Amino acid sequence: MKASQFFISTLKEAPADAEVVSHQLMTRAGLIKKLGAGIYSYMPMGLRVVRKVEAIVREEMNRAGAVELTMPVVQPAELWQETGRFDKMGPEMMRIRDRHGRDFVIQPTSEEVVTDIARQELRSYKQLPKNFYQIQTKFRDERRPRFGLMRGREFTMKDAYSFDRDQASAKASYQVMAGAYRRIFDRFGLTYRAVAADSGAIGGDLSEEFQVIAATGEDAIVYCPHSDYAANIEKAEALAPTGPRPAATQALAKVSTPGQSTCPDVAALLGVPLATTVKSLVLATDETNEAGEITKSQVWLLLLRGDHDMNEIKVAKVPGLDKGFRFATVAEVEQHFGCKPGYLGPLNLCQPVNLVVDRDVAVMADWICGANEPDFHTTGVNWGRDLPEPTVVADLRNVVAGDLSPDGQGELAIERGIEVGHVFYLGTKYSQAMNATFLAEDGKPAFFEMGCYGIGITRLPAAAIEQSHDERGIIWPDAIAPFTVVLCPITPDRFPAVKEAADALYAQLLAEGIDVILDDRGERPGAMFADWELIGVPHRITIGDRGLKEGQVEYQHRRDSAATKVATADILAHLKGRLAA
Amino acid sequence: MKASQFFISTLKEAPADAEVVSHQLMTRAGLIKKLGAGIYSYMPMGLRVVRKVEAIVREEMNRAGAVELTMPVVQPAELWQETGRFDKMGPEMMRIRDRHGRDFVIQPTSEEVVTDIARQELRSYKQLPKNFYQIQTKFRDERRPRFGLMRGREFTMKDAYSFDRDQASAKASYQVMAGAYRRIFDRFGLTYRAVAADSGAIGGDLSEEFQVIAATGEDAIVYCPHSDYAANIEKAEALAPTGPRPAATQALAKVSTPGQSTCPDVAALLGVPLATTVKSLVLATDETNEAGEITKSQVWLLLLRGDHDMNEIKVAKVPGLDKGFRFATVAEVEQHFGCKPGYLGPLNLCQPVNLVVDRDVAVMADWICGANEPDFHTTGVNWGRDLPEPTVVADLRNVVAGDLSPDGQGELAIERGIEVGHVFYLGTKYSQAMNATFLAEDGKPAFFEMGCYGIGITRLPAAAIEQSHDERGIIWPDAIAPFTVVLCPITPDRFPAVKEAADALYAQLLAEGIDVILDDRGERPGAMFADWELIGVPHRITIGDRGLKEGQVEYQHRRDSAATKVATADILAHLKGRLAA
Known part of the structure; x- marks a missing residue:
């Protein structure tokens, strides 16, 4: 991509209502544009990040055997009345009437619709297990939308739903998804933790949140530095104190x-x-x-x-x-x-x-x-x-740092995280409410055992920024950067050799399948570098006239404190060495 | 893709409410599933078609220099009030109130939002021309939704909007889009006609519809078989009769x-x-x-x-x-x-x-x-x-077949079409209503000259089916088929050589980058063939034990009346020869 054919729009100042760094930087870098409270347009630069997130999620969901479909944004109320959620869901669920006065909801999630599909389409145990997923627009009418994409009203979610013949199979499907989520979050290139979460009335341990670690996270994550133990604060057990109660020494x-x-x-x-x-x-x-x-x-x-x-x-x-x-x-x-x-x-x-x-x-x-x-x-x-x-x-309380780990492996520590994924064993909650059955091997109808699995597609970029930024702007991991590499020619209008070298390297990187943007806008170097540091493209190659005469260009990773001079002939190899595996 | 890892669901009978063949076949082939009146889920088989349509549109839009973004589905009413369309649009536009009582609309189209983005982001003539597009969910609350995806309520549209400094540049942008649309429709592999359409009060000839030709089409298309002339019935001019009025011969x-x-x-x-x-x-x-x-x-x-x-x-x-x-x-x-x-x-x-x-x-x-x-x-x-x-x-009337062509090149003919695309020069209608200006070269603010360009992404598959089907089912063009090739092994459970040959050919086709599905469901041959003829995959390769022993497999294009025996060693070359260019 050439910058002149793309759309780049950066701001010096963050909007007054941007309280968190991801909201500030996404707005300043021109990734999103506010249309209303909690409602954003994804500008071209931001949409590229969202599409990369989607692509990784889609690949790994497919690899895990899930099948993609798309359910409607506007859903008839009847199904939501079957489960009772039409009344139970609070004002977060947007309700709407059509011209004939019929009730609809704007989907906040799709358990009802997918269960309706399953009870019509999955008639025999032979068709199970099956996992349907969609990457689709959701809407939740938050009372106080804020923090940009962290707590918006309209957002994109990947939601998957598994249907199994029995609990053992459902738990296996759950584990397949939990594994896929680990691969997905590994590929994002972010520091994250899969933490045990409360599974509500259903019981069991089949509920995990995928938390992107960030000091600004809304959630407290409890973990044991000496073991695998990790849970969210709601779930983490405070063990009973060991040892007896001290004797009374004071009078009332x-x-x-x-x-x-x-x-x-x-x-x-x-x-x-x-x-x-x-x-x-x-x-x-x-x-x-x-x-x-x-x-x-x-x-x-x-x-x-x-x-x-x-x-x-x-x-x-x-x-x-x-x-x-x-x-x-x-x-x-x-x-x-x-x-x-x-x-x-x-x-x-x-x-x-x-x-x-x-x-x-x-x-x-x-x-x-x-x-x-x-x-x-x-x-x-x-x-x-x-x-x-x-x-x-x-046990009535939140654990605190220093409490004993429930697995006996030492003391607990607490860090902050942003919940971006959740895998959850649902059991027969929805299948029973909607009388969704299949013919089991014994010839009798049985309720589907279900699981649900979400990833906040548009929240993920915000979480990534909360984890990875500095005073100059965003620092993207390679996998979800809007562009992997930016090529910055210095005043190419004055130096034809610079333009020529930049065009040649651009063609070479494209031919290598590297996602590169050539900044041909003609900005002054300072403004150009400031833009790309704000936008957070991880790899930058700068081509200047003086360097070229010495047979050199400059490479700088967004995290490097200074540029490295690299022989022009070696730059592709050097870049490949710095690209994430 | 292996069928066992996918989701295939076919029906013998069409639903009672399916009045048109595309609706019948899309439902029977398991491409869509009705959730409510005019509201459908895209099942895995149907979603693959939609994604192929999207990919072609996206590639050609990008090639034409348009930049993709995504605007919200739920849009604040204020912008729609600026243009007066909040009141002018009829009940087709779904209106909704949030928990705080503020008015919103579910986007039927996005002129207001994109003009709002332009007036904030495009400040100088130096940033023009610019063309923003999105592929996004739309909603129109049709009084009588029907014909499946032909006239649904929730649908996906590609909508693009061009912004130019003056009329001449706007007309050039319009022509770029008109050219991109021809490439897009060429690539779909459908018979279509670009027809002149009425451009309303704005005047000029800068309005064209892209009509997929089908006997069942809602629109009448007028064309001259001897020239390029083509227009929709609303636009086509009835020339004044030549020659004088005959003399009166009868008494009153x-x-x-x-x-x-x-x-x-x-x-x-x-x-x-x-x-x-x-x-x-x-x-x-x-x-x-x-x-x-x-x-x-x-x-x-x-x-x-x-x-x-x-x-x-x-x-x-x-x-x-x-x-x-x-x-x-x-x-x-x-x-x-x-x-x-x-x-x-x-x-x-x-x-x-x-x-x-x-x-x-x-x-x-x-x-x-x-x-x-x-x-x-x-x-x-x-x-x-x-x-x-x-x-x-x-001129007050519709033309009829046999009328003289306005270009003087012979007599007009009329055929039926389904409108799937529209390119339209808007002028300053929206930029004036919303006071959307940029700084022109003379330093003074000027209104954007705009154009808008739509493609009905989810209507296109329905139009394709109306054009291309037979009594057995759908016949997809290669470009938008859910799968390009289906591999049908005959009773592989009984004949290990069949399974082995099918697996080997499957791997070979995948390695060639061919979009193939291997039907490993274990269906009987008759049911298996009926499914794939209904679904409409254009190329089928059948592998049977008897043929294998003779060193042969069978190839049949969905339009062929019978299968062709091909030497196993030649099947890849044979298939490639039959794939669309």
Whole structure:
């Protein structure tokens, strides 16, 4: 490609609303152009990156035996009503009526449509296993679209769905996809981690997220540096502390803590470690009748160490909380604790509550909690003495760095990641809801065992930039760079030999099948280099008159601090040596 | 590709709602699957065809210097309000509100968005000309979606938009596209015609449709077998008859024509040629005030020969009718003619009307028209004697086969076509509406001169099938066939030599870069052949045990009436000889 036949548009300044570096750089490098909140055009430079991502995904999906199809963007509501998701999905799902008043959705995902295809097309176990995938436009009406392509509304997703005759086969299909995903992410040339994720009510370990590592990532990733263990923060188990609870040494005491309504404030005021405080979280559960009216509510008190954070996924697995819960209202809190939030604790309750105690809190002695009296806390609290031994003890918290790894191989570390892929064993959730069956070998209808597998095609370039950039711009891995090589002739209008050498090398690289762009725009060298450093093309060859006279051109990788002089005759070999394998 | 790793699904019967052969065959061959009215999934077999169409279009667009980008499917209403199309577009345009109540449209086309990109990105004449294109999902909420992909609601279109500094450059850009379209349609391997189309108010001849010829086509295409002349029926001019009007020979007479309210009925009753009758069409035009209320209406009488059809596009160019017209109401007709419709004529009017006479009617003598009296017609009507010479004479009708070609090269013929592409010079219609300017060479802002260029990517396969099929199924041209070659081993499970030979030939064809599918499903020969004839793969190689023993395999093109025996050693050369160039 010659730059004059392409479209290059760079900006000195990032738009005011670009909060993250990938959004700033994608806009400045002219990869995307905002049309509305969370809605972007992919400009020619950006589209090339998206197409390379798509091509890698498509190749590896095909290699793994998946078959590509395309399902509609606009989908009739009926199928979504079959699974109940037409009502259950929140306002993120765009709903639309056609001219005849019929309901449709703009697909946020396609489980319903693909299951409908399967129940019509896959009639016998002999046709299984089958894996259908599409690379298609999705829409989610985020409340607060932001961060450019990281959390946009319209985006492209690769979504695949496997159909199997039984669990064993479904798990094998899942493993085939998990392997394909590793090959895909390896080929992208990014640092990533496949982490165990929560698989919800279905259970089992068949849910993994593919996280691109980046300091700016939204997700916390837990891993053990001494083993293969890796999980997202929702999933990672906090082991029960080893060793017995220390003996009580302090007497119970009420201390004045005026205005200090958080554990850190109380610990600071009292001059004690935050880990000696206990925070009280008050939840509520509701029972409803058939009309959906609340007939009865219960209040729950969760105790966590002051330096720990509640993990909602784990809490949602506690018996009694596993049908859904909410935070209690202030009225409910006051009714049960006789006190406003901020000074709550498990002692001196007005009305009984369901007590659930985190594993770490269960082995604490001499701890501090709210006194259920405004501006007062209680110190020296001890289980078995000041209140009964806890009966419901569970893992309620996020792990922190330094916690023991669940596999016993050392301490956990935490880093940040951006979720770009997810493989998930679905079981019969959708096939049962939609009565999607096939004729099994025994001649009886059986529900499909399903899995689903997503990759955020348009999110991947943003994640790549979050991982790989510097103060001058983007640094693409070769595999997904808009161009692999840029050829920069210096003032070729003044030096015919430069133009001639550039044209010859350009033709040579094209003939080698190398994805090269020749910058024939006639920009001054400084502006030209700044553009390509911003755009992030990984390999640059500069051809100048002085160098040519010495039989040399310059090569510089985007990560190199300076250019290397290379004999003109050797440049192709030199470049090939620097190209990613 | 091996069939066992792909997805093949054929049906014996077409669905009841499939009215046209392309819809029937695409469904039966498993290319598409209906999800809702006018909404289809592209099944793996169909998606391969779509991807081949896309690839040809993309290659030739790039070769012609156009640059690919992707604009969003969901577009904010604001831009559509700038051009007024948010209100002007009918219910075909799907409108949608997001969770914050903001209006959006699902793109039916993208003039507004691309013009918005141009006015931000193309700041100087030095950046022009530029042509941006996308291959992207579109949606039009057809009132009566039907004919499968021929008139669906969700479809894929390639839409390109050129931006130029002046008319001369814009016309050159238009010609570049018109040339690229010829190459694209040549490569598809279909019989097509580029026909002149009406360019609306903009004028000029810069509008061409690319019509795939098919007897079932919705459009009538007019062409001259002796020259290059080709136009759609809306555009094709009916030349004024040559030679003078014959002299009057008959006296005016009122004849009884009870219940005969159409020209064919009257001609039959009177035993005269239909071409001696004249039909009266009554139109009306309205003037409105600022509030949109009708302040004044005028009635128009159009006279056409009884065997001719009115051409609305031509009528809309008659001065006075060029701001919009409607058919007159029965009340208006009775008020002006004193008679109900069916017996109208230009004689004995109750109130004056604006008379517009077709070129052919203006040279008629002794003609027949309604008498403005129920159940009566008037015969022997003559201009200048029974009513004044016509003052407003215009081309109001569709041409018919046998009319003189406007280029004087003989008589016109008419065939049917399916519009799959359109190139159109837009002028400054959108750039003016959206104040889209660039800095011209004189330093002053100037409006972009634009063109737009569409290809119906998902309609093309349907048009190809309408053109090319037989009673057994589809017959694809090589370029867009889902697979170019199918390899059919006969009962390979029983004959290891057959399996071995098939596998070896399969590997050989793949190595040659030939797009081959090996049917390893183990179907019986009859069912296997029926499938591939339905699917329409153009080249089939059959490998059987008996033939192998004689050193032969069979080759059959989908159009051949029988298979040809070819020596196994020669089959590759034979196949290559039959592949399209």
